Amino acid sequence: xxxxxxxxxxxxxxxxxxxxxxxxKILQGPDLANWLGTDDLGRPILDRLIMxxxxxxxxxxxxxxxxxxxxxxxxxxxxxFGGWIDFVMVWIIxxxxxxxxxxLAIAFAGIMGPGIENVVIALSIVGWVGYARLSRAQxxxxxHRDHVQAAIALGSSSFVIIRRHLIPLISAPLIVEAxxxxxxxxxxxxGLSFLGLGVQPPEASWGSMIxxxxxxxLVAPHMVISPGIAxxxxxxxxxxxxxxxxxxxxxxxx
Amino acid sequence: xxxxxxxxxxxxxxxxxxxxxxxxxxIHLVPGDPVELMLGESARPADREVLRQALGLDLPVITQLNxxxxxxxxxxxxxSIHSKQPISExxxxxxxxxxxxALGALIIxxxxxxxxxxxxxxxxxxxxxxLAMGVSLFGVSIPNFWMGPLLIMIFSLWLGWFPVSGKEGxxxxxxxxxxxxxAMAAILARMIRSTLLEVxxxxxxxxxxxKGLSRRQVILNHALRNALLPIITLIGxxxxxxxxxxxxxxxxxxxxxxxxxxIESIQSRDYPVVQACVLFISLSYVMVxxxxxxxxxxxxxxxxLRDDNRA
Numbered sequence: 001x002x003x004x005x006x007x008x009x010x011x012x013x014x015x016x017x018x019x020x021x022x023x024x025k026i027l028q029g030p031d032l033a034n035w036l037g038t039d040d041l042g043r044p045i046l047d048r049l050i051m052x053x054x055x056x057x058x059x060x061x062x063x064x065x066x067x068x069x070x071x072x073x074x075x076x077x078x079x080x081f082g083g084w085i086d087f088v089m090v091w092i093i094x095x096x097x098x099x100x101x102x103x104l105a106i107a108f109a110g111i112m113g114p115g116i117e118n119v120v121i122a123l124s125i126v127g128w129v130g131y132a133r134l135s136r137a138q139x140x141x142x143x144h145r146d147h148v149q150a151a152i153a154l155g156s157s158s159f160v161i162i163r164r165h166l167i168p169l170i171s172a173p174l175i176v177e178a179x180x181x182x183x184x185x186x187x188x189x190x191g192l193s194f195l196g197l198g199v200q201p202p203e204a205s206w207g208s209m210i211x212x213x214x215x216x217x218l219v220a221p222h223m224v225i226s227p228g229i230a231x232x233x234x235x236x237x238x239x240x241x242x243x244x245x246x247x248x249x250x251x252x253x254x
Numbered sequence: 255x256x257x258x259x260x261x262x263x264x265x266x267x268x269x270x271x272x273x274x275x276x277x278x279x280x281i282h283l284v285p286g287d288p289v290e291l292m293l294g295e296s297a298r299p300a301d302r303e304v305l306r307q308a309l310g311l312d313l314p315v316i317t318q319l320n321x322x323x324x325x326x327x328x329x330x331x332x333x334s335i336h337s338k339q340p341i342s343e344x345x346x347x348x349x350x351x352x353x354x355x356a357l358g359a360l361i362i363x364x365x366x367x368x369x370x371x372x373x374x375x376x377x378x379x380x381x382x383x384x385l386a387m388g389v390s391l392f393g394v395s396i397p398n399f400w401m402g403p404l405l406i407m408i409f410s411l412w413l414g415w416f417p418v419s420g421k422e423g424x425x426x427x428x429x430x431x432x433x434x435x436x437a438m439a440a441i442l443a444r445m446i447r448s449t450l451l452e453v454x455x456x457x458x459x460x461x462x463x464x465k466g467l468s469r470r471q472v473i474l475n476h477a478l479r480n481a482l483l484p485i486i487t488l489i490g491x492x493x494x495x496x497x498x499x500x501x502x503x504x505x506x507x508x509x510x511x512x513x514x515x516x517i518e519s520i521q522s523r524d525y526p527v528v529q530a531c532v533l534f535i536s537l538s539y540v541m542v543x544x545x546x547x548x549x550x551x552x553x554x555x556x557x558x559l560r561d562d563n564r565a
Contacts, residue, residue, distance in 0.1 A: 092272070194502065217406070232396055
């Protein structure tokens with residue numbers, strides 16, 4: 001996972017040629033000059049893999065931050081105010097949960113058209129619901145605690161109470177959820193790019209690399225295999241981190 | 255019981271109403287003119303007007319929503335822009351293939367998840383537990399759009415055991431079903447493990463062991479049978495992941511189901527069909543969960559009593 005971060009951050013500075021087209025070296029297997037071989041336009045796969053790391057990290061961070069902030073706040077506010085606000089919020093959450101997430105993201109991204117911003121928007125529209133449900137449940141259990149009642153008695157505004165007295169207490173399960181969320185976003189972004197709804201050529205994404213590779217599977221299986229392995233390693237390590245965090249922070253998410 | 259069924263049905267209808275509105279607003283929430291999105295910027299103004307009127311987009315939004323919902327109540331999803339066929343016909347042609355794939359994937363998931371989950375639970379904190387949970391974590395992390403092409407490469411291109419894509423004969427369903435079922439199997443295995451672990455702490459299990467029953471009998475007849483009901487609910491909830499993942503799997507294997515129709519319609523900018531597909535898939539998910547809940551409550555009175563008391 002650290003490798004993923006490092007490559008994504010410093011990849012732009014080490015002189016890569018992800019868009020270098022070498023028509024004399026089409027579909028070559030791994031060799032000394034190109035460690036992971038070349039693709040159908042002779043572009044070095046290792047360099048494109050690193051560019052893909054940047055794409056997936058950017059999307060994952062943006063989507064997770066946006067959904068975490070929006071979801072947590074809406075969920076906490078809904079539980080705090082209760083009444084009809086909570087009723088409407090629960091209904092909206094239920095409605096979003098009734099549509100399979102990736103399907104809604106595909107529909108949104110498909111209608112908005114391709115591009116990395118649209119991927120971030122589509123995945124955030126789907127992503128906030130999980131955090132909203134979680135923070136609502138947590139705040140519901142906490143809002144009758146003495147310190148919250150004391151803050152109300154002191155005349156603090158609702159916004160301050162939610163931000164200073166409630167959200168800090170529910171951050172542990174949210175952090176665990178967000179860690180698993182990052183893994184899910186990496187998979188979803190690659191899935192959208194695989195369908196041609198994500199980043200556009202010549203920009204590289206692991207999903208679009210796999211899609212391009214499937215056309216040449218018999219002659220150049222390395223085109224499909226390496227982006228897949230990169231993605232599994234990232235998703236696996238993020239999920240392991242989530243497991244560790246859950247044990248360490250002693251959270252029961254499900 | 256009647257009370258429980260009624261509340262469940264009412265809340266489900268509210269959700270269905272909400273999903274219909276969400277799907278309706280799908281093309282309205284997106285910035286820009288829907289007609290321009292569908293026809294592209296180069297379309298002639300006259301063509302735009304014709305499509306705008308055909309879709310009723312020249313009416314106020316509330317009137318449009320009203321027409322849309324009334325149409326849905328009559329199972330009328332509108333007309334496809336691309337093929338000019340009624341969308342309900344297009345969808346019903348694709349249902350059998352999608353249902354077969356979902357069922358196949360479900361069977362594969364159950365066949366993998368039960369042994370993994372049970373082995374992990376009865377050998378808790380041993381090597382076998384860690385191995386089974388490691389396999390499951392790996393399963394969640396493999397993207398289906400990578401696994402699918404890989405399976406095609408190995409079993410269809412190199413070994414030639416299965417057709418590369420399409421839906422011909424019984425054997426063609428196996429690879430797509432494995433691709434789609436793996437992620438669900440992995441999640442399910444973890445849930446089976448934790449549910450079974452909870453049940454194993456119950457008093458009646460201790461009684462069964464004390465009676466001198468064999469380990470096998472205790473696990474199969476006492477523990478698993480009691481763990482089965484919550485697991486069935488969890489399977490129902492996980493069905494959403496399955497139905498969503500089917501879009502990508504169907505695309506990889508050119509499987510003629512609803513997912514494939516969704517992608518084709520996105521590519522041909524036939525947005526009414528996209529809306530109808532999203533709506534239909536979500537409705538089936540909601541319906542399955544309502545039915546699971548009601549059947550569950552009918553079998554296990556604890557559920558409806560708990561809910562009645564809460565209400």
